[in-house]
Amino acid sequence: MNVLPQAILQSPREHPRFLEQTACPSSDFARIHLIKDKDGIDDYLAKNIKGLSKQEAAAHRNSYKKNICIDMLRQGYHESFSELFALIQKWNALREAAGPGSAIWQQKSLEEQPEKLEQLHYFLTRAEAAGRAGHYEKVYDNQLNLAYCFNDPEEKWLSNYFYEQCFNTAKLVKIDGGKREAQAHANMGLISEEQGHVMKAAKHYEAFYQLTEGLPWKDETGQTYYSLACKHLWRIYTLLADKMLENKEHQQAINMLRKALEIAKKGGDMKIEGEAAYCLSLAYDFAGEQERALSILNTSVKIFTALSDSSGLGRAYAAMAKILVSQGKADETVTCLGEFMKAAENAHLSQSQVDARVLLGNIYNERGNYNEAFEYTSQAFEAAKALNNLPSVGETKTYHGIVEAHKLMVAFKSHIEAEDPVSLKYLLEWKENKSDMCTDPLTVGKNCLLMEKAGIFTIYEDVNTQDMGVGYDKAVGQRF
Numbered sequence: 108m109n110v111l112p113q114a115i116l117q118s119p120r121e122h123p124r125f126l127e128q129t130a131c132p133s134s135d136f137a138r139i140h141l142i143k144d145k146d147g148i149d150d151y152l153a154k155n156i157k158g159l160s161k162q163e164a165a166a167h168r169n170s171y172k173k174n175i176c177i178d179m180l181r182q183g184y185h186e187s188f189s190e191l192f193a194l195i196q197k198w199n200a201l202r203e204a205a206g207p208g209s210a211i212w213q214q215k216s217l218e219e220q221p222e223k224l225e226q227l228h229y230f231l232t233r234a235e236a237a238g239r240a241g242h243y244e245k246v247y248d249n250q251l252n253l254a255y256c257f258n259d260p261e262e263k264w265l266s267n268y269f270y271e272q273c274f275n276t277a278k279l280v281k282i283d284g285g286k287r288e289a290q291a292h293a294n295m296g297l298i299s300e301e302q303g304h305v306m307k308a309a310k311h312y313e314a315f316y317q318l319t320e321g322l323p324w325k326d327e328t329g330q331t332y333y334s335l336a337c338k339h340l341w342r343i344y345t346l347l348a349d350k351m352l353e354n355k356e357h358q359q360a361i362n363m364l365r366k367a368l369e370i371a372k373k374g375g376d377m378k379i380e381g382e383a384a385y386c387l388s389l390a391y392d393f394a395g396e397q398e399r400a401l402s403i404l405n406t407s408v409k410i411f412t413a414l415s416d417s418s419g420l421g422r423a424y425a426a427m428a429k430i431l432v433s434q435g436k437a438d439e440t441v442t443c444l445g446e447f448m449k450a451a452e453n454a455h456l457s458q459s460q461v462d463a464r465v466l467l468g469n470i471y472n473e474r475g476n477y478n479e480a481f482e483y484t485s486q487a488f489e490a491a492k493a494l495n496n497l498p499s500v501g502e503t504k505t506y507h508g509i510v511e512a513h514k515l516m517v518a519f520k521s522h523i524e525a526e527d528p529v530s531l532k533y534l535l536e537w538k539e540n541k542s543d544m545c546t547d548p549l550t551v552g553k554n555c556l557l558m559e560k561a562g563i564f565t566i567y568e569d570v571n572t573q574d575m576g577v578g579y580d581k582a583v584g585q586r587f
Contacts, residue, residue, distance in 0.1 A: 111352065124327035254269035297339075312343050315340075316337065337375075338376065385422060
């Protein structure tokens with residue numbers, strides 16, 4: 108169970124692109140094997156290819172896998188042949204192990220996918236040729252291209268296999284100043300993190316960070332390797348701290364999150380810096396150091412305000428309000444949330460304005476100030492409707508309904524406790540017309556039933572028998 112927010116701890120779904128993917132040219136016999144049936148092949152050969160030898164004709168009738176393997180062996184690429192054959196066998200073994208109905212079972216086997224076989228043939232043979240010549244940087248680039256070729260979830264093991272091959276090859280590259288080795292550590296860190304090996308991932312990210320510090324290398328999106336390393340290292344340190352907080356190791360978690368904050372600052376991403384400060388404040392709060400937590404939350408609030416980050420700002424102010432309430436500082440809590448609402452209005456953060464009003468409404472509701480709570484939750488509900496944010500509309504409507512029920516309870520209880528005919532007529536009129544409970548009652552008919560409102564009260568009166576039911580507050584379990 109995560110202690111820190113799950114959204115912060117989530118690892119990226121994709122690996123970074125460190126080089127532009129090389130297009131794999133299609134060989135002549137690749138095109139013919141896109142024709143699936145024998146009659147289609149014969150027709151194609153008759154119309155397009157004249158004077159074929161028996162060997163050439165056989166090549167067009169063989170399976171594509173068989174032609175690939177023959178071509179590799181003829182050109183002397185024995186290592187590529189062995190590797191391809193082993194991968195096909197592993198794919199088939201995984202399909203058999205998963206069984207009918209599994210995702211990989213629904214896919215064709217690797218040997219039945221000419222496009223993927225062509226990619227494997229092309230890059231494996233190029234990598235083997237480069238390895239013979241001692242050009243390990245080219246071996247690495249071809250292996251990385253293969254890792255990029257397999258993107259489907261069922262092919263994840265194949266891309267991971269080639270990332271691991273890249274990692275082994277990168278250690279042999281001596282001419283790029285460690286650039287490819289840094290890339291390999293980043294990819295292996297992501298694989299380790301995905302597999303749940305957090306400490307192993309941390310070591311890879313630390314190596315990535317050290318190899319890229321002070322260097323201008325950039326990925327295909329223009330992001331520097333160093334900033335990417337800081338982002339990964341911040342996230343993995345935060346994940347480690349989350350495990351420590353689960354085990355009540357508060358001081359160790361604080362030390363880890365302080366390291367994470369320092370790394371976040373070096374990366375130059377203010378969003379991550381704000382999140383790092385927010386997580387550190389939570390750790391201090393869990394450790395009982397609430398004043399330190401509030402101080403760091405102020406830093407987080409400043410960052411999120413500067414970024415116009417509604418989500419971050421709402422979480423930071425909610426954490427501040429929670430701490431202040433736990434300290435019994437009700438007035439300071441209201442002041443804090445008032446600042447939140449003012450900051451949201453000044454920055455034109457519509458969702459934050461909704462969040463601020465909800466928080467204020469909840470605080471007033473807990474203090475028993477139902478009129479103020481009603482006003483703020485009503486404003487929050489109207490603002491959410493204006494945003495056309497359906498989840499927010501549903502949430503604010505629920506809060507508003509709770510406050511309205513509590514507000515109604517005050518008047519309802521006063522009429523019940525009065526125990527006089529006039530008060531009873533007020534209640535019956537309210538039930539009959541859903542009017543304000545304080546309006547003058549009209550003529551009350553027989554057999555009026557005051558049923559449950561918002562799941563809180565049930566009253567029943569039969570005028571003929573004068574048998575009156577009992578008021579019951581389900582929220583507190585009290586009878587009147």
